[in-house]
Amino acid sequence: MAEVKEVTENQLAKIKDYIESIKYGSVNIIIQDGKIIQIDKSEKIRL
Template sequence: MGQKENTDFKEIFDQIEKMLETMKYGSITLVVQDGKVIQLEKNEKVRIR
């Protein structure tokens, strides 16, 4: 794995971490094209009691 791939993974993990910090319920989806993550999607749920 080259330096570029390491940078890409760090950026992806940093973005996922930011999403997790602000989300209580929901899901995060990684969209992959040609073996590379091209998009992150956050689907947040709001629970009403």
């Protein structure tokens, strides 16, 4: 089992910003070897 690395304040702030900036959509966190390597935001626009 891989050792879990510490999540940085910068990473948490980016995730929080993404969550607060979208009304409909998702935020995906990609983890490799116990470390966050990518954060994706997908936003949907309702018409």
